[in-house]
Amino acid sequence: MYKRGIYRIVANEALTGNVYRMVLEGDTQYITAPGQFVNVELPGKFLRRPISICDYDGRTITIIYKVVGEGTAIMGEMKPGGELDVLTGLGNGFDTATGTRRPLLVGGGVGVPPLYNLAKRLIAGGAAVNVVLGFNTASEVFYADEFAALGATVTVATADGSRGVKGFVTDALKSVPEYDYVYACGPMPMLRALGGAVNVPGQFSFEERMGCGFGGCMGCSCKTKNGNKRICKEGPVLRTDEIIWE
Amino acid sequence: MQTENVNTTARETDLSVELSGLRLDNPVIPASGTFGFGAEFAEFYDINILGSFSFKGTTKEPRFGNPTPRIAECTEGMINAVGLQNPGIDAVVSQELPRMAKVFRKPVIANISGFSVEEYVECCGRIDSEPQVGIIEVNVSCPNVKHGGMSFGTRPESAYEVTKAVKAVTTKPVYMKLSPNVTDIVSIARACEEAGADGITLINTMLGMRIDLRTRKPVIANTMGGFSGPAIFPVALRMVYQVAGACGIPVMGCGGVSSARDVIEMMMAGATAVQVGAMNLRNPYACKEIIEALPQEMERLGITRLRDIIGIARN
Structure with a gap:
């Protein structure tokens, strides 16, 4: 289940020269697994920017992004107190119920x-x-x-x-x-x-250029041993035994 | 109080339109390729509020489509080179349609693509017996692989041939979806009408490309792709105006529509119904918001029955 929400920026700071950490406050109930991502609407940009979720709790989402193009540059300039239109609960995320001990x-x-x-x-x-x-x-x-x-x-x-x-x-x-x-x-x-x-x-x-981030456009598909998968919907996490290395 | 007002507005304004005998509650239709088979959007809102929707372009065989990256950002729009990824007509009929029935109760628009006349015929014949399908929309922007790869939609003769062949195998209304990448859109539309098309959908995406300044290579793996989004709205509007003026069959206007005002403008140009494409990808609630904004916008503009404004810009 995914949802659109308006989130308040509570922090946006540089971790290195071009890597930033942003903390967003708002509804986090649709995030169900580590490794899921959010899709952020940016002023002046047509497509949203998919950013992986670093951490989350009952009321905040932490994302870490690298300024690589115009979209992320806009994000880097954003100040605490500002608001962002964000889709949450996207992607399958990592499965932690594997029984791994190490x-x-x-x-x-x-x-x-x-x-x-x-x-x-x-x-x-x-x-x-x-x-x-x-x-x-x-x-x-x-x-x-x-x-x-x-x-x-x-x-x-x-x-x-x-x-x-x-x-x-x-x-x-x-x-x-x-x-x-x-x-x-x-x-x-x-x-x-x-x-x-x-x-x-x-x-x-995995990463891929996305149109929508929620499975609507088939822009980010990849081939796997279990058939075609959308990186945004059946991914971004794939089991290593289903990956086709091309 | 707020609810009462909305109800009053709903009673006073009439959003319904009719496409070849099919009555739609409103003219808003998500365009093929931007709405999958409906399920992804049904997670955001009840999609039964839509007039209808045009499902993902379907071909005879399953297709993965083009290599990735196949999406690029543009000013007020985007380029896609998905390349008709779809599970093939058999899986669409046996799996997608039953799945779709759970989230959408109204007649749907079946978007069909092909790489030969035979493929179009086979897919349309196959979908003809499906009660969920209200209209067949035939995408003639695909290359004709048997004849040098030239798109069916770029020559009146081949558009005529596909229309004629498809009409022979179905009793459902057939709408031909035209490519804008032609020298004379009117001649193509007229050829479709002469061949018996029940309506025209236009426009499909415009051929475009982007280059990554750092890698110095095209962004899209396939080099070029289809440009869509608000930036193409004036071009789409112009073509709808031209085709609606030259043909006697209904037109579904498509291209860059992103607001209730765009819907109204498209209808004034001659569209009976209006498709919303790329905007669904930026804002999954786009169609819902447009439908909800229409009554108020109509009231502001003194429009009581939406269908009364179809082609009014010409009069």
Whole structure:
């Protein structure tokens, strides 16, 4: 079930040079799983912008976004007290009822945020959570401390080696304790490499340019072993055993 | 008190229109490709308030469509190159129609596409016996793969041929949905009318493209796609005006409609009913809000019966 609502911006601050955290206050009852996303209407933009949900509670939604184009630049300029028209409850989100005891969570860049509420849930369920966060360079790292504060074991990898393990998230896998399940979100090359590097079951969250965000336009479809799926509706999370790597 | 006022307005204003014997409570119809088979929008509101809706373009075989990305943002609009993703006519009849019946009780518009005359005929013949379908809308913007890939809707002769062939296999009203990417829309519309079309829907999307300045490559994987949204409204309005003036059959106006005022303007240009497309994707409540705003807008403009303004701009 999804719904449109008007949300009040209670915080909008830079975490790094171009990554921002926005906290929205309003109805959160339609959000049912970590890994779901919201679709934000922006002044002067025709299509909404889909942004993954980093965290939520009974009255607030936290989203983390990177300023990459005109739409997200508009978001970056928004001030607390302002209002946003937002669709919530979108996407399937991560399934946490997998019975995993030692899950590995792998995030790359702005693929990191949806793993935060997931880690929170898994830790609350008694799992020993390992998190690998991949970035280009030390100045782009965000949320490593926040994941650690939840009780997760955090490994950071940077492509230039300026912080943590030098290389990609796959290079950091060697230094991670044993795991029985993998959750991931990040750019396509990262997911593809990770898919080839791990041999436990898991769920990956994907990205695609969307028209509507709620299954109306078929703009974001992908092929899976279980037939065509809409990234916005039957996704963005796919089980690793149904992914077709093209 | 507020409710009383609304009821009074509803009694005074008449939103109903008639399309080839099919009476609609109001002229607002979500356009094909922007409303799926209705279920996604039924999660937002009771879609039975709609005049009707035109379901996702259906072909003989199941289709995935074009590679992604197949959506691009534009000023006051968007480009799509979905490429007619649909489960195929068999699955639409056996699965989508029964599913649709649970969320929509009124006659629906079946949007049919094909890549050969035979495919159009087979799909329309198949849908002819479905009681849920009130009108068949034939999308002639598809390429004719047997004849060099030229779209059926770009030549009067091929538009005539498809119309004639489809009319022979169905007793339901047939509306031909025309592409605006032609030199003379009137000649195409006239050919459809001569071939026995019961009505015309126009316009489909306009061919467009965008380039990503950073990657220096087209945004859409397929390079080009269909441009729609408020930006194309004046073009659609012009074509509706031209076609409604040249043909004696009803026109469903489509293209960039995003408000009750746009609906009224489209009807003044000659549209009997009005389709809303891209706006549904930005605002899933767009059609509901338009229908609710119509009585007040009519009152403001001194319109009692909406159907009285059809083509009034010409008089």
